[in-house]
Structure formats: structure tokens, C-alpha cells
Amino acid sequence: MPPLRSVPELVPVTGLPVFTHGLGGSQDLPIPLSLALAGGSAVLAITFILLALAWRTPRFEAEVQGRPVPGSERVVDAPAFQWTLRIVGLAATAYVTWAALAGPDNLANPTFGVVYVLLWVGVVPASLLVGPVYRAFNPLRTLHLLLVKAVGGGDPDVGVVELPRRMGLWPAALGLFAFVWMELVFPENNFLWSLQLWFAVYAAILLIGGAVFGARWFASADPFEAYSTLLSHLSPWGRTADGTLVVRNPLRNLDGTPAVPGLVAVVSVLLGSTAWDSFQDSLAWQRFAVNLPGDPVLVNTTALVTFCLAVAATFSAATLGAKPSWGLARRELPMYFAHSLVPIVAGYVLAHYLSYLVEVGQQTLIRLSDPMVNGSNSLGTADRSVSYWLSNHPTLLACLKVGLIIGVHVLGVIAAHDRALRLLPRGNQLTGQLPLLAVMVTYTLGGLYLLLTV
Secondary structure, three states: OOOOOOOOOOOOOHHHHHHHHOOOHHHOOOOHHHHHHHHHHHHHHHHHHHHHOOOOOOOOOOOOOOOOOOOOOHHOOOOOHHHHHHHHHHHHHHHHHHHHHOOOOOOOHHHHHHHHHHHHOOOHHHHHHHOOOHHHHHHHHHHHHHHHHOOOOOOOOOOOOOOOHOOOHHHHHHHHHHHHHHHHOOOOOHHHHHHHHHHHHHHHHHHHHHHHHHHHHHHHHHHHHHHHHHHOOOEEEEOOOOOOEEEEOOOHOOOOOOOOOOOOHHHHHHHHHHHHHHOOOHHHHHHHHHOOOOOHHHHHHHHHHHHHHHHHHHHHHHHHOOOOOOOOOOHHHHHHHHHHHHHHHHHHHHHHHHHHHHHHHHHHHOOOOOOOOOOOOOOOOOOOOOOOOOOHHHHHHHHHHHHHHHEEEEHHHHHHHHHHHHHHOHHOHHHHHHHHHHHHHHHHHHHHHHEEEE
């Protein structure tokens, strides 16, 4: 997360701390590094052995599995319910846009917290709990629908040109990289003009693309919708092949993640950028980078790209070595196994930004009541104070973060094992997973190292 600047014109807000990067670090985590690394490796190894012995046939099939909830589908799919969510999304966007355009350019403006905390980090638990939440509230989808109706109706999913299937999630991957670059590399990411410019370009690309390709463009190109939808496949809410809304084991739901072009790129950007956000704060990188010639922006951009490419390269190499058992090209294996990285994406983001989300998230909700920083209390939250209960219990925080890192890798190993049983020939189902297991262990060790030392 960007360390937001201190400015002399900042209006003090009693009891509210200044934004700082990643509240909670290694000093909050009283767990020996060697113990965490050994424990994490052992847990993954034992998990794989148990799966090899007891899990010999595929168990996940999202197209048919799940328990329908009586009445839920009728409510969720009702136009009145969907339009209520759309209107809330538009109203919230308008409120934050007002703060971004008319509010003061200092730390008391809630726009920074809304974007960097509530949107980027808060969408993770929201999507895990209730499903593709950003899609439901997406203001640009609503604006596109209203524009289609204004010019004479028609099917909003149909544009002038059919969206090529090979495009997949590649536009969303590029959008995600553009956002994390602004967040982690751009030196003026904590000035309002940078957010104004980024979101103006974002809105223009999405609305123009919607006019050309139809509403399908948003699922393919909106970085926040793609991010939320991907994580929602690990929620307990899903749809079967016939569209029935069901509740089911999140791992069964995860099996329904569409294997589309660009999926590996999306998870690689999400994992790589989170790892880079941790690593760039390390003393080792600071000492190394200070002696590098050239523009620091170019140096940091190169490092960010390297981290993202490293995830893509190691994961792809680990899956390309296997041979599929049915009419599936070997080059397509990475995207069919990429769903196993979704739990790791969720766990890394929550572990890295947990205290940041809880504490700076509270601060943002407080400041939202006074977007013009003039002493107003329009939402009734301005007189609240931030609770630092989580940071004041470092042992609990340590257990939560380390448990998240290890636990999500266990889920990733289970998801990959079930998919291997479905895609790989019987004689290669276990040996074909070994490279991927090695990569999972490497990710676990790397995540724990960054978590406990930076």
C-alpha cells in the first residue's frame, strides 16, 4: 500500500492516525521464522500424502453440485433487488467522486482510503462472503445499461463487434497491473490528481469497450470486477450449469472457475504485486536499490514486472510438464490449474493487509462523514474512534496471518489434486503434481518469510 504523504495543510483529525503502509509488520508477529517455515512445509507435505492415499477420484463438479436455497434465487434474480444494488453502487460512486473532485487534496480526504483500503482490500472478504459483489454494484455496468436504454434499448450484452473468446481476461490483467503500478510504484500515487486521472481513463476504456463489445466487455476488462468475481468462486454461493443458485463447499464452488485465456496472468499480477509490496519494504531491497543507477520508477517497475512474471513462469512450468489424458492441449494446462491459486491470492492479500484493512478501514469510514473536511457529519460516523484491538494482540495477529498463509496453500493443494485426478492419466496423476507441489511449498516459504521478516 502507498505510504500517503504528510502535508502541512493537513487538517488534524483527533484520534485518527496518519495512513501508514501495512499497519502491522514483523514486529507484530512473535513467531520464530524457522518454526513457521518448517511447520508450513510439513503441513503441505502431509496434506499431499493424505490426498494421495485417501483421495483417488475427483470429488468436485461445480456444474451439478450444491444445495438450492428455497426462495433465494427468486430474490437475488428479481429486477427490483438488482436495481437496488445498482442504485446503491451509483450513489456510493457519486459520493466518493464528489470527495475526489471537490474535497481537499490532503490526508483527511476519504478518497484515498476508499480506493486503497475499502475497494482494493475490502473486496476480498466481501467477495468471499457473498459472491461477486463488485459486479452487482458496478457503476459502469449500470451506466452502460442506462445508455443502451436511452438510445433505444436492445440487448446490452450485444455490441457492435463480438468479443473474441481468446481475449479472455487479458484486458483485466492489464488493468490490474496498471492499478498496482499506480499503487506501488508511481511516486505521486497519494495525490488526488493521480486517482482522478486513473479512474477517468478506467471509466473511458470500460464505457467505450462496452459500446463496442457489449456488456460482456466488463467481465473481461474491468479489473475490479474480474478480481471480485475470481475470489467469489471461493465463496459458499454458486450457480450450477442450469443457473440454479446453490450453497456449497467453497472448494466445490472453486471448481467452477472458468479456465479462460488471461486467467494465469490475473492471478500472477495479484500474487506477484502483493509479494513485491512486502519485499520493497525490506532492508535488503532498500540497500540494494539505493545503489542502482537510473530512474527509481523504472527500477521499481522492473522489479514489479519481475515478481509478476516469476509467479507466471514458475506456475506455468510446474503444470506444463504433465500430459493431459483427454483432448486438451498441454499449453492449456496452466489455465485449467490456475483456480488452485485463487485461495492463495485471497490469503496473501488478507495476511499482508489484515491490520491495514481493519484499522485504516475504520479510519476511512469515519472520514467519509466529512468528505469536504469542514466539520460535517453527514453519515453519522465522524465522532467515532478507531479501535486498535487487533494490533494490541500481536500473538493473535501472528496466528491469524501465519494460519492464513499455510491454510490457503493447503486449499490450493487440494484443489490442484482434484483437478489432476480429472485431467491427468492415471499413471501420472501423482507424479504430475510433484512440480506443482514444489511450487506451492516455495510460495508458502516465500510468503512466510516476507510476512515474518519485513
